[in-house]
Amino acid sequence: MKIFKFIKKYIFKYKLQLFIFFILSILSWIISISIPYITGNYIDSLIYSQNSSTIFNFTMKILLIGIVSIVSSFIMNYSYVKLQTKSAIDLNLDVLNHIFKLPILYFKDIDTTYLNQRVNSDSNTLVSFILNNMLDSIIKSLTLIFVFYISIRINRKLTILLIPFIPLYLAIYFIFKKPLFKSGHDLKEKQNKFFSKMNEQLYNIKLIKLNSTFEESGEQLRENFSTVLVSLLKYTRISYIFSSSDSMTVTIYQITIFLFGGMEIINGGLTIGQFTIINSYFSMIMECISYYLSLGKSYQDALVSYNRLEKILNQSKEANGDKTLDTIDTIILENVYFSYDYTRNIINDFNYEFKKGSIYCITGRNGTGKSTFINLILGLFNDYYKGNIYYNSLELRKLDMYSVRKRIIGISEQEPRLINDTIKKNVVYGINKYNYGDIEELLKKLNFDLNKFSKGINTSLYEDANNISGGEKLKISLTRTFLKDPDVIILDEPTSVLDINSIEKLKFILNQIKEYKIIIIVTHSKEILDIADEVISSNEICYNLNDKINVYQS
Known part of the structure; x- marks a missing residue:
């Protein structure tokens, strides 16, 4: 992935924070994947053994898991913020350093406030995208493999029945891929220009006061905002339809698992605890598929930022030689x-x-x-x-x-x-x-x-x-x-x-x-x-x- 190649040097520069984030993310995944299995077995144990020690053991397990989860989540989020902030500012500074060395005439028709807003926004978008998805994509894949394996061992028929929902999810993404990219790109550009206009008004505050052009200044901002609003509403419509399609698929999935899962319990093919495990795990599967769909959407957003930064970085620097002087005569x-x-x-x-x-x-x-x-x-x-x-x-x-x-x-x-x-x-x-x-x-x-x-x-x-x-x-x-x-x-x-x-x-x-x-x-x-x-x-x-x-x- 070209975005990863572009960003990796900024993230891998901070190896300690990255290592901590990686280890704690794996720990968090192990905890999340274990809880449904432990809970399902606990339900069956209560139904069939009705032993008070089962309740005590389960309670202690959940308490221990909860404490570990809270502590690790705090450290993981702290490491993430530190890593994300440092990496984004390094990228930001590298792009600005390139801009500083562009030919002076490049800036003749450039709105520098807009340019600064654009570089800062795109740098943060790219670093956040990679950090949020670099490890998650691996974890979600492991989740799919593990959950399918356990679900098939519990009830093959119900598992096979639910598999068709996966290609349905994928089809939704490919339908919305291009519209999401185009509307996302347009929205970012309009937002950057609007914030630039706001900054221009503040910069010219003395001019506005001397001429009492408060209404005219407000009207300029409203006119600029109207273009942002149009782009925002278009992006919102496409995003909502995309999300609604996702929600509808989840609803159909839930109907299917409760209908056929309930029949399997009545027919003796599933225990209540096993049904709970499969339901939880298939919810994880749908979350994984949903994640990959949202990854596709966020990838399009990140691609917009990547293309905009690449456009700047592809601008040729001004000519500058390598000879030095100690004195000028x-x-x-x-x-x-x-x-x-x-x-x-x-x-x-x-x-x-x-x-x-x-x-x-x-x-x-x-x-x-x-x-x-x-x-x-x-x-x-x-x-x-x-x-x-x-x-x-x-x-x-x-x-x-x-x-x-x-x-x-x-x-x-x-x-x-x-x-x-x-x-x-x-x-x-x-x-x-x-x-x-x-x-x-x-x-x-x-x-x-x-x-x-x-x-x-x-x-x-x-x-x-x-x-x-x-x-x-x-x-x-x-x-x-x-x-x-x-x-x-x-x-x-x-x-x-x-x-x-x-x-x-x-x-x-x-x-x-x-x-x-x-x-x-x-x-x-x-x-x-x-x-x-x-x-x-x-x-x-x-x-x-x-x-x-x-x-x-x-």
Whole structure:
């Protein structure tokens, strides 16, 4: 089974929990299969021997079985939850790691909330399916073999009479197999999109409040929910008909066993105790067949999740080489062309060299490709450019840019995002080695007032909270960049939300460190141009400048 092959490495990673779960599941099966036999013999013993010791012995057996069952069930369920949770999060993280390494343009038209909801839901569905059925399918098969053997030994005629119910059950599954898959797939997709729309409304809460669009927002959710409801009702109808067919088969089975079993008792072919055993065991048989039918249904649900995850994992990762660098002295562009759609060049035959010890300012109005150019030389568009970009003497496509960006390139974006953590955690995010004193010194140099915050550097921040301004976010981002002490520093609009005093302090820092750095500043502001060694107009880089180019920025 392809789903098992896909999931097994996540489950078998936790061997101890799996072993405990396996042993206790077997114990639980032994108990369940023994009780009907013990009970049937007890009934016959009461009828024929009428010995009080029989009652005492049976009571003690049931008490012991009950205690063992309760304790083992607790441990088994505890192990299951632990195993299921750990395995699902491992799968979830693996898929997310693959997503992180997809080309940046993959996300241009992707609803990331929907994607996250989908990955989480499908990961849990697959792990639960395998854990719930990996052992159960074996146990149910053993149950069928054992129960048939005992039932035939007790009364062959009645057992053979009940066998036709098995193919009837199987026929029901094959009739409903495809409708269950299609309706299940449609329902999952609609649910994920609905939850994504709900998250979007919460994300835009300020917009909703400012414009008082409460009714419009509610109407959007109702419209989206109506599509979910249609899919849900369709899935419910098919599931109910499937379940009703199952229930009707069980009802016919019960009529048959009570009618012919009763006749066998009257004719002396069965004792009451034996009838009880066969009735219980055939109920187990029907449960097993019902289980295999529901397995078929849950397999279709799991197959939906598998196909959706496989679709993501089949997306090709972005190009990334395996060569590493310890230092960057030059970045050279030779005959570089860039296009998003391979039809119109945004960058056309561009040549340039960035050298260590200089500050470069890239200027131009918004929307003319400055940030696109930065993303290009950072290796985010390796699949989309022609020509050559060299770091020292190594072509960009051959470099492990994940490692290079992490270690020796520092980037401060125009609108930096925060992680939901403290000021300190935001400053050191992605930096393994740092000096605590350097953090406070850099914050002070950039005019960041720690005294404003109740817990100083340990104050918790949230992306959409109102306890931090845009300028303070930018200063945190700049502090992180300087603390990293990289060879290449790239600042995207670093003066956009800074006051004059803070801008002067930033310029002072840049002049101090530039001797050992390549510093590239993207700006349309004149305040910082006086420290530039070279100024590059976006006209020189971008082709068809007068066109309205809607660039995608990460």
